[in-house]
Amino acid sequence: MTEFVSGRHFLQTPGPTNLPDRVMRAMDRNAINHRGPEFGVLGREVVAKLRWVFQTTATIGIFPASGTGAWEAALLNTLVPGDRILISRTGQFAHLWEQMALRLGLEVVPLETDWRRGADPLAIGAALAEDQEHRIKAVCVVHSETSTSCMTDVPAVRHAMARAKHPALLMVDAISSLGCADYRHDEWEVDVTVAGSQKGLMVPPGLGFTAISEKALAAARAGGSRRSYWDWAPLVTANKTGYFPYTPAINLLFGLNEAVAMMQEEGLPALFARHRRYAEATRLAARTWGLDLQCADPAACAPGVTAIRTPEGHSADRLRAVILERFNMSLGNGLGRIEDRVFRIGHMGDLGVLSLIGALAGVEMGLQAAGVPHHPGGAQAAMNFLAAPG
Amino acid sequence: MTEFVSGRHFLQTPGPTNLPDRVMRAMDRNAINHRGPEFGVLGREVVAKLRWVFQTTATIGIFPASGTGAWEAALLNTLVPGDRILISRTGQFAHLWEQMALRLGLEVVPLETDWRRGADPLAIGAALAEDQEHRIKAVCVVHSETSTSCMTDVPAVRHAMARAKHPALLMVDAISSLGCADYRHDEWEVDVTVAGSQKGLMVPPGLGFTAISEKALAAARAGGSRRSYWDWAPLVTANKTGYFPYTPAINLLFGLNEAVAMMQEEGLPALFARHRRYAEATRLAARTWGLDLQCADPAACAPGVTAIRTPEGHSADRLRAVILERFNMSLGNGLGRIEDRVFRIGHMGDLGVLSLIGALAGVEMGLQAAGVPHHPGGAQAAMNFLAAPG
Amino acid sequence: MTEFVSGRHFLQTPGPTNLPDRVMRAMDRNAINHRGPEFGVLGREVVAKLRWVFQTTATIGIFPASGTGAWEAALLNTLVPGDRILISRTGQFAHLWEQMALRLGLEVVPLETDWRRGADPLAIGAALAEDQEHRIKAVCVVHSETSTSCMTDVPAVRHAMARAKHPALLMVDAISSLGCADYRHDEWEVDVTVAGSQKGLMVPPGLGFTAISEKALAAARAGGSRRSYWDWAPLVTANKTGYFPYTPAINLLFGLNEAVAMMQEEGLPALFARHRRYAEATRLAARTWGLDLQCADPAACAPGVTAIRTPEGHSADRLRAVILERFNMSLGNGLGRIEDRVFRIGHMGDLGVLSLIGALAGVEMGLQAAGVPHHPGGAQAAMNFLAAPG
Amino acid sequence: MTEFVSGRHFLQTPGPTNLPDRVMRAMDRNAINHRGPEFGVLGREVVAKLRWVFQTTATIGIFPASGTGAWEAALLNTLVPGDRILISRTGQFAHLWEQMALRLGLEVVPLETDWRRGADPLAIGAALAEDQEHRIKAVCVVHSETSTSCMTDVPAVRHAMARAKHPALLMVDAISSLGCADYRHDEWEVDVTVAGSQKGLMVPPGLGFTAISEKALAAARAGGSRRSYWDWAPLVTANKTGYFPYTPAINLLFGLNEAVAMMQEEGLPALFARHRRYAEATRLAARTWGLDLQCADPAACAPGVTAIRTPEGHSADRLRAVILERFNMSLGNGLGRIEDRVFRIGHMGDLGVLSLIGALAGVEMGLQAAGVPHHPGGAQAAMNFLAAPG
Secondary structure (H helix, E strand, O other): OOOOOOOOOEEEOOOOOOOOHHHHHHHOOOOOOOOOHHHHHHHHHHHHHHHHHHOOOOEEEEEEOOHHHHHHHHHHHHOOOOOEEEEEEOOHHHHHHHHHHHHOOOEEEEEEOOOOOOOOHHHHHHHHHHOOOOOEEEEEEEOEEOOOOEEOOHHHHHHHHHHOOOOOEEEEEOOOOEOOEOOOOOOOOOOEEEEEOOOOOOOOOOEEEEEEOHHHHHHHHHOOOOOOOOOOOOHHHHHHHOOOOOOOOHHHHHHHHHHHHHHHHHOHHHHHHHHHHHHHHHHHHHHHHOOOEOOOOHHHEOOOEEEEEOOOOOOHHHHHHHHHHHHOEEEEEOOHHHOOOEEEEEOOOOOOHHHHHHHHHHHHHHHHHOOOOOOOOHHHHHHHHHHOOO | OOOOOOOOOEEEOOOOOOOOHHHHHHHOOOOOOOOOHHHHHHHHHHHHHHHHHHOOOOEEEEEEOOHHHHHHHHHHHHOOOOOEEEEEEOOHHHHHHHHHHHHOOOEEEEEEOOOOOOOOHHHHHHHHHHOOOOOEEEEEEEOEEOOOOEEOOHHHHHHHHHHOOOOOEEEEEOOOOEOOEOOOOOOOOOOEEEEEOOOOOOOOOOEEEEEEOHHHHHHHHHOOOOOOOOOOOOHHHHHHHOOOOOOOOHHHHHHHHHHHHHHHHHOHHHHHHHHHHHHHHHHHHHHHHOOOEOOOOHHHEOOOEEEEEOOOOOOHHHHHHHHHHHHOEEEEEOOHHHOOOEEEEEOOOOOOHHHHHHHHHHHHHHHHHOOOOOOOOHHHHHHHHHHOOO | OOOOOOOOOEEEOOOOOOOOHHHHHHHOOOOOOOOOHHHHHHHHHHHHHHHHHHOOOOEEEEEEOOHHHHHHHHHHHHOOOOOEEEEEEOOHHHHHHHHHHHHOOOEEEEEEOOOOOOOOHHHHHHHHHHOOOOOEEEEEEEOEEOOOOEEOOHHHHHHHHHHOOOOOEEEEEOOOOEOOEOOOOOOOOOOEEEEEOOOOOOOOOOEEEEEEOHHHHHHHHHOOOOOOOOOOOOHHHHHHHOOOOOOOOHHHHHHHHHHHHHHHHHOHHHHHHHHHHHHHHHHHHHHHHOOOEOOOOHHHEOOOEEEEEOOOOOOHHHHHHHHHHHHOEEEEEOOHHHOOOEEEEEOOOOOOHHHHHHHHHHHHHHHHHOOOOOOOOHHHHHHHHHHOOO | OOOOOOOOOEEEOOOOOOOOHHHHHHHOOOOOOOOOHHHHHHHHHHHHHHHHHHOOOOEEEEEEOOHHHHHHHHHHHHOOOOOEEEEEEOOHHHHHHHHHHHHOOOEEEEEEOOOOOOOOHHHHHHHHHHOOOOOEEEEEEEOEEOOOOEEOOHHHHHHHHHHOOOOOEEEEEOOOOEOOEOOOOOOOOOOEEEEEOOOOOOOOOOEEEEEEOHHHHHHHHHOOOOOOOOOOOOHHHHHHHOOOOOOOOHHHHHHHHHHHHHHHHHOHHHHHHHHHHHHHHHHHHHHHHOOOEOOOOHHHEOOOEEEEEOOOOOOHHHHHHHHHHHHOEEEEEOOHHHOOOEEEEEOOOOOOHHHHHHHHHHHHHHHHHOOOOOOOOHHHHHHHHHHOOO
């Protein structure tokens, strides 16, 4: 954009999300010695805060990496080439996880979906039941598929595994759900949860998080693939001392520390309720416009992002380009097999009611400017919904 | 507010206005020696930039003060106790100017208005015509009355003065118009223009500006009241060297330098057109709600602020309190004789279309939440208007 | 400076002083509505904090102005043209105060000094004793003369006034002492203390402070000169509500709030001891270099600034220019009658031991680079002194 | 540190280094859509800038990772388990690289050193000459061993390889030399250079960089180990488009963009000369103190860091603790086999002459405070050296 544009850009992608001023200011300071006493305090503090977010007492990993790196760590620490994993193909991020697994030498047992719903616990249970020899070593699901805005019911998956009495590890990608939707690493008996900094956690991209059960740690101790950077072995000690085995991304940790402090001020119940409310308002707008949600299962709509389909023959990417140019707003694009067919509105993290309405107004004005058939009134419908106390 | 509120506060007061990130970052640095060479460069640069904003080659004053201080400087430098000035009582800021003049020992010839329109050039002309002895030494008008959102036609006032062949100085308060509405200090032959940092100029409060004609400077040299802090005498030299006769508000000047750079990137025509467009959208919303504008003269509505009247019996302050608490937005309050009768929406400075719609949505939701009778659809009307290319 | 210079500039002027990162970050946020509830809390908080700094329960004024403005307020509120004030001519800032008084129509009874010591309490007492008719309405002294780095003993001045049983108001300029040296507005029975933001208070320039005794307030209520901007009348209420009668310099107040919070963390005794220690180290360096201090009275050396004389025939300004160009450090220049004869090292506010030594090293290297005769070893002497626990 | 400490912390570790204000401010902004047009511009710009730093036209990798991650990428992309690499054991970072190689299944041919000099090109040549079957696939050297402050002569290593007509890849860790010492990826025919953000590049930790020759890229295309996160395959395209195959660490890239802009303003020759000068001043101080440098080869002393040995029986860690507590400065600790035997002074990146002297003064005062035998005058010797024009 060479032309001057007044006012704040509306960053409504499903990650990176809007950075609160407090988080940006917390990062705006000199680095500190990562081997000095001040860092140890910080390190222990961010571990404790992430445990609060993951609702866990498990071992925590914080990697200078994108969330993808934390995925890779999960696979490398617990599995060896030739191991089989079960993946539900719920969207682009499940697809990328599968591709990674194949590159790392794993075998993948895929379960298809139409990318319009979460993983099917019954299908997972059935696949596990068939696996009498327990060759499947891990069940991998994406809690909130950022590409489709569909949620998977993680407790139901865990129940299906229990019913099948199958010993596989349960691995969950919570990258775009953590900090938006209730997520209970311990209560749900998840073995490895993977997350990142740039979505519900309101920190710039560059940190990959993981919560690791005792069972997963034991699997890592007993074997796993060749690894160095991603090795979990030093984490148990690092969690206690606050010092990392590598140079940590210090300033991003300053930001993380402040961001979770904000989440603690809001409180998890309020945080989750707010996201549900924003998602409901967004879906009301979409319905009013007469546009289809990518998520076809009403019970599975994500709280942090809403993927909306443009009518047949209307490019979602062109719509997004018009909105960017005319209304100074960034939306998420369609990925993989739904490229150019959906646009995604991120409503995660630091966001107020009036900004959400402004964003929905921008979509509605963009639909008109781009000539995409729709009924007006979506932003108004969201307003009517949001005018009532939350 | 002790309760946590997510997302950006909507600061829609008519000053202070939203500070662009670039301006805040420019101020976020150590101070510099105000007698060193780096400061001289900065001082000359901000003088040149303010001249661009005032559309003038006149002498520029930059006081560490609020805009009120620049007013006081105007009166003290050019007038002596007992001098008579003509003031059009167009609103609260004209009223405060009058009060100041009285406290400084001046006599005031007031021209009444109903606070719903700008100053009347005909009335000014008539008053001057009556003043055969030229006892009136200055005509004082407020370009954009921030309290009522009514504009005064400054060139028409100047023409009225010319027709009356009256030698009084023309003094204009452009505090809430500079940077929002076309303002031509030289072309309009204004003698003293007074402005401040925290409105269209997008800088925090703390700087008072003035542009001073040769005629006004000559009056100051010839006399004026006792003065020290506000003395204009050192300004001519200071404009050349870039050094001020007192410790300048260095970091605010860093902000000013960046803010006017942004205005120069946008360009004055685009800047003024944008403000007109936002004001029109805001008035469309008000009309749709069925609420009266405080400004009863359609030709005089201000581009930077819109004062809206609540229906009889409905407190504007309660409405603002509900909006602040429920929707995290600050609006301007009614001042003086229209206290609690109007609320004011600021749409000056750094503001995008989607934020404006969010703000109008917040007003509309607030009207509903506070039980103020209105027709819905105001934000939608603004959207419809703003969806068309600007 | 068009050439690239690596590393932090050493800002060792006696104001503006180095802004702590915490203070800069506190100012790096959007403004807030100065008539909303959040502002009231801030306003009351900064008043309480300034009282702590002034060691007073008196009425506090905070003007969007330089410290000079707070001076002008002191004179205008309590005196009328023709009133007589006693000023001790201790340096350039006393001189400027005198000039201001004359411009405001006051008569000045001056007491001469050689600009190398503080005001003489005995001389003040004698002058008051002579003033049988009590025509002198105020005694004005500068606590720390920033131009000479000499302190005046304020309690001794008050005792001299008491001994003379003279009813004049005692007015003190504490601009460069507040936050560096012990200052007790109440215990010392000062009537008006004037200060600014950009020295010991570690905030950018742009705020003028004042503490006002009941006696001074009563004088203001009873009369004083014509005034508007500087009027103290609204302060009593403003101190209670936290709201100011004009648009306050909001972001500077954010900075002030954080700066005094830092001072409170350090504690006044530690703060004053630190400044005394830095001043002693600086004088040790000067003595080692064989250079004269401008302050000829060892008991009167200021804790926040040290003015050092260059040998006859050696330009202090050239020395400063060499130091700026070669070593990226700003020092204070000689003012008024000692222009080009002294350079001033500021050691106020946010400053650590190693930075102070770096600054002294820069002076020593500058003396060498500029060919100013001196003995080396000054920085080393300061190191030896500072190596011992403080 | 719970006690209040005034003034700027002296961060004199050899990474993280001091972040320039410009770099911190550049990162202090909202993230942007990493798939939008603005990001592509940024991505291409940082690639071009890194090429300038590496003095190369090669393919550039930028990983959200510590420098260690870029190492791991180098090994995984070009080698398969069982491959043999030659590593010169010059210090702790060479040691860690070796450990990583072993964990990834590689065989290591080590060349010992006493950790007090760089790698020996003759020894490397001899080892390669013996390797008639060309089983050694890569020669790995550390350009500046951060743990010992010894440089390896990379062109000499390349010449030794050429003389031995050995086809192994040349891999260089330039983590603490890039941006401090002349480094010529192309001219020296290095195959893989690895670097990080937090040393000479003046950005917080969190980015790993690599420059990759055509030969290395070809090796990667032809094989290498199983990999996903670290795969170089997408880099060629990413270098052209500016888009990364994963979510990039956006705000760190903002910082990188500004940091290299600053380096370009200074220019590489000035940048390198400045670092050499600071290192020389630091060694002068050490020699004056009578302390041994860890680097025993005068021709191999690093420009960015100086490791100094404490006398036998005197703990370097206790010295550092005293310096941290008493003088608010962080120094680097001894690592691995020289733990507690050396302390390291970082003088990389954004650093001015006066800060360097302050740092050396802090070491000298710390030696005294900790009772470490030494001769005073080290800081003075550095001053004398630095007083002369650079």
